[in-house]
Amino acid sequence: MNVPVTPKERLLMALLEYKIAVVTIESNHLVLEKGYEVEIEQNGIFKLKSDGYVVAPFPDPEALCRFITYDA
Numbered sequence: 001m002n003v004p005v006t007p008k009e010r011l012l013m014a015l016l017e018y019k020i021a022v023v024t025i026e027s028n029h030l031v032l033e034k035g036y037e038v039e040i041e042q043n044g045i046f047k048l049k050s051d052g053y054v055v056a057p058f059p060d061p062e063a064l065c066r067f068i069t070y071d072a
Contacts, residue, residue, distance in 0.1 A: 007044045014061035
């Protein structure tokens with residue numbers, strides 16, 4: 001039986017897989033290492049921010065993690 005996975009759980013699993021540290025979690029807002037922040041919108045889009053500015057919206061957490069690790 002498959003248990004439904006929320007967008008937040010999917011993001012946390014992807015961050016763990018890509019070894020990206022989470023500094024704080026507050027509701028649907030995560031602060032990550034390297035000054036990044038992620039806001040999980042109600043429609044499941046992951047909005048990546050840096051220094052308070054939106055970098056890009058991502059439809060899936062793996063693409064977001066690839067972007068962060070590529071930027072390293």
